[in-house]
Amino acid sequence: MAHILEMQVQSKWNNSFTRLNRGEPGIAGLLSFSQAWKTATGFLYPRDLNDPAPRPEYSIHEVRTSFELLSKAKMLPLLMENFLEDMRKQQHLIERDIHKYMAEYEETDTPDAIARMLFRLVEWYKAWSPIPELGSILLSAYTLAFQTHIYSTFPPSFSRGFKQLIASTFSLVNASCPPPWALPADPQPSTSAAPARPDLPLWSACEALGLLDRYESLIASVCYEYIEAHVMETCAKKWEESMLTYLREWMAEKVVPWMVMPYARGARTAEEARQMLQGVGSRFDYHVCKTLCDLRLQEIFDIIVDFPDSQPALEDLKECLIRVDQRSELVRTLRKANKKRLLHPGADTQVILNQYVSIMRCLRFLDPPGVLLYKVADPIRKYLRERPDTIRCIVANLVGDGESEDSIVDENEPIQPLQQRQADDYNDPNWEPEPIDAGPDFRTNKPTDVISTLVSIYDSKDLFVKELQVLLAQRLLAVTDGNYEKERRNIEILKIRFGEAALQVCEVMLRDMTDSRRIDQHVQAQKPMPLHPTIISRHFWPPLQTSSFNMPGQFKEIQDAYAKEFHQFKPDKKLHWLPHLGTISLDIELQDRTVSAEVPPLEAAIIEHFSTKDTWGVADLATEMKIERAAALKAIMTWVDLGVLKEEDSGMYKLLEVAEAASSSSKPVARPVIEDLPSVLTVQQQQAEQMKVFWKFIEGMLTNLGALSLVRIQNMLKFAPGYDRTIDQLAEFMEAARREGLVTVKDGAWKLQR
Amino acid sequence: MEMEEKEKDNETTRPSNARLEVCDQRVKIKKWHAIAQWRWDTGNNDPEDDGEGDVCGICRVPFEGCCPSCKMPGDDCPLIWGECTHVFHMHCLLQWIGTASSKQQCPMDRRPWVTAERKVD
Known part of the structure; x- marks a missing residue:
């Protein structure tokens, strides 16, 4: 067993030896390999740039032979590993530099330090870089290792500084003077035909360090911010001219040249550059539209207020809305603005109407089918419906009050009958389906005139x-x-x-x-x-306001005389005077002066009474004329103001035959006294009058049936002729009756107060 | 006869005006714009009548309104007085008389309709 192992080691060793020795006699091959290894590692060794010692010279031929030899011995991977290991060991040198520059940046907060650091890093990169002849594998492995390392060394503040640096390049696009960080010892040959851009070395450095790819989104965001700042600065509140065209020109002039650097530096011809910029360019163009759109949406309420002067801004917005889908945002913003600025008790109904009409015009312009308008107008219409004076206001506009310059009715608009909402006509060859963002309750409303739309607020x-x-x-x-x-x-x-x-x-x-x-x-x-x-x-x-007083003295004579003449002219008719209505222009001839005045009949009647008797008490006068004391007093005050009457004792007034000096004559004698007491009952007053009749019904009901719920009262009142109130109106009325102490309510049941 | 009456009226009013001017020197009316309503002189002289007033017995529309076939009240839609003292919109009555079932009778009391020469006064 041990024997086998020994055999294996033996053969492995033999293989290695043969490979390194390459079959040369003795160990000559081994020696030359060792020499080549030493040369190669020595050549590749990453040196300290700050070391003043001169770099040992290697003849390129020798290096190449060494590499060939190592390559033959299949030792290049090992060499690479060795090189990278060396690099790792030397990394602290770069780290030191980075920290130095970053410290400088943190201190000054100017991107110059960053720029200088980048150039320095490029120097490091170049110094350590193996020559390209040694193969792309080695080079890319080196680049990767180098970049990985510097990225991991960059402190967090780097991206901030880098962003500042990139942002500062915008000012260089057309600048002639070099940036503060420009290196005099620029290694790049910048003596080419076209004058080199001052920021070219920086971009080259960034590319060499792989920063362009790594910080792509950051660079783009710099550009976005640049665009945003410019749009905000130039376009805010400028609605009288189209800004989009201007912005596009500005893009072509300022941003596109800048974009050439980060995005199309490699382009050789303009055509090529154009193609390279196409994708990124449209992204930035979109951003311009988006920014302008956002800005205009923020301003939309005021734009509408300024309409039609702000027409160009709307044109911009319309174009932007096509590119940027912000329609729902428009609706949301405008509804919010309307709620905050328009639909509150502080706003005059006329103002709301004017704005509503402007909104109609503007949104019709932005979106002819009217989906946007429908969504925005809904709350306004609801609000207007609840305002008591809306109808009066619309009607006043209809008949051209002449009070306000900007009537909601466009003079140029043809007068046409009110239009009713029509059902879709499917035979119409130009029929179009509802827009995609139309809500379920959206009804295709054809562009109608303003008045029809306003009138349709009500049923x-x-x-x-x-x-x-x-x-x-x-x-x-x-x-x-x-x-x-x-x-x-x-x-x-x-x-x-x-x-x-x-x-x-x-x-x-x-x-x-x-x-x-x-x-x-x-x-x-x-x-x-x-x-x-x-x-x-x-x-x-x-119905006109009623009053029971009669004109006294000569007034009565004249009335009767006129009525008589009338009766003779129209024998089957007679006149019924409404004495309190109208105006009388009269002269009062006193001992020392004549007072002219134009007054309501009541005032005239009062002074007529004073011409028969110099002094009257308010109460007596009121009784004599069958009017209320307050009304009499008010009329007397008119004459006091004119210096004709004077209060003697409390409640006693005297005719001044001779004008009193100081106090009364200081008042302007010829002050026009026009009562603007409305002689015609308003619709609300008419309804209140009508309600008095229904009160009789309610009273009877509650007397006969005891306590009743509101619903029962409402249901029974429906039998009364002409009753058209809603239950809410009834509730309001009953509540008013309760406040007057006529009824009480307990557990929802109303009964008469005994 | 009427003319004489009128002149007499004028004569009676004029002196009274003159008398007023004497004692009412103080207030001189320069111009007076007043508002009045016209009423048919139907003999119902209730001065407190501010309500709907009398209605035509045929169309139930007030006399001072107009009959259903008219648009303008007053002289365009006059009244007609019968000797039976009943009053109607003229158009209403003529239409009634024109129907066979009316038998030329007043719709109120079924007496033969005879139009009064002048209004009952």
Whole structure:
């Protein structure tokens, strides 16, 4: 057994010897091998660059022969191992350098130290590198070992510094002066035809050290950040011009030349470079779009506010949205902004409407099918529906209030009938399916005009017509000069929108105006009078405020006289005055002065009373005129302000025949006193009036049946004619009644308060 | 007769105005824009009548409204007075009279319809 083992060792040894000795006589072969090994290892030995001792010279011929010999003896793998082992032992030299430069970097925080370190590392790399003639295997093994080593030696702060360094190269693209870290003893032959880029050596160094591959994402991120910073700097709040074109030019001018270095340094021709840059270039172009898109999305609310001045920004955004799918982000951002900035009690309804209209226009532009608009508009519409004055506001816009410059109705938009949502027409050859991100409840809404969209916030247009009637009544009653052509024109326009039938009532109102004028002309011809009434057809006007007082003295005379003339002109009709409505322009002639004023009838009636008796108590006056004390006092105050009346004792007022000097005359005498008390009941007031009727029903119900739940009350009220309230409205009403102490509620059952 | 009455009326009002002007020198009305409603003079002179008012017995629409076939109230849709003192929208009554089953009777009291010359006053 031992014998066999010995035999085996023997033969192995013989084999090795034969291989190393290569069949030469004696051990000559062995000796020459030993010599060659020594030369080769000595040649490859990694030396200390900082060692001032001169590097031993080797003739290239000798080295090559040695390697051939070793190769023949199949000892190259062993040599390589030996070399790498030597390298490992010498690594501390490089480490020392790295630490030195990194310490410098940490201290100064400028990337110069990093750059110098890279150049130094390249020197190390070159110094230790075996000559290429020795075969690519050796070279690549060396490179791998070298790079592995330096990567493991880099401290964590290296990537930060490297990033800074890369970032600093952007400024070098078109720079003429060399960077601070440029080496005067540049080993690269930079005397080629084209002027060498100052950052070329750096990139070569990076490539030599394999940094480009290892830090590829870092380099890209530097570029991304560069783009982002530039976009933020140049494009923020700049909506009046298209920035995308500019950004692309900027990319071509600044970024692409830079990209040539990290991504297409090997290119020999421009065409080749272009091809090499194509992939990475489109990635950066995407990033430009993405950044701009993100920026614009952040600003979207203000862009919409600025619309149409911000049209170019929207064009940019539209193009970006095609490249970058950020539609859902747009919806999310805009909804959030709307919620935060628009849909709160602090915002005027008019403002909300204006913004809504702008949103409509903008989103229609971005996305013609309207999916985005549908998603964004939904909360706005819901919110508007809950606002009490939305309809009034829309109607005011419809008839062109003239108050606000930017009416929501586009003058250029053709006036057309309200459009109803239509079902899909599958016979339409241009039919397109719903967009992919349309929700299940999305209805294809064809681009409709603004008014139709606004009116469709509500389920029926009746509310609009009602509100319109109130508005029209308010305006017509305020017309004193007989000029209501504007209203007539408005009604004509609205007829187109709402249909003739819906506006029949308004038609009657307008005709009342014309008739009143004609009647007045006739009456004045018979008997000139200062009174010019507007005679209206009740049932066709919204309910007007009622009052029970009567005009005194000469006013009453004039009214009666006019009514008489009217009756003679229209024998089968008579006049019923609404004494508290209208305005009277009058002169009060006092001993030392004449006061002119334009006042509501109540004020005129008060002063008329004072002309029969100099001093009145508020309470007496109120009783005399059958009005409330507060109303009387308010009217008196008007005259006190004008310096016509003066409070003597508490509640006693006296006519000032002679103007009082200081206190009262300091007041502006000619102050126009126009009561803006709305003479027409608003829709809400009308509803409240109506509710009074239903209260009678409720009262009866609760009397007869005892305590009832809200649902029961609601169900029973449904039998009442004209009852159209929701249970929520009823609940609100009952709650109001409870506050007034009319009812109590216990366990959800309402009963009358006894 | 009527003319005379009118003149008489004017005569009675004018002196009263003059009298007022004397004692009411203080307040001079320059211009007065007032609001009034017209009513049919149906003889129902309830001044407190602010409600819906009387309705036509045929269409149940207030007199000051208009009959179902009209759009404009007032002179375009006048009333008609019968000698039986019943009042209707003229269009409503004429349509009623036009039907065979009406037998030319007032729909309220079934007396033969006779249109009053003038309104009952």
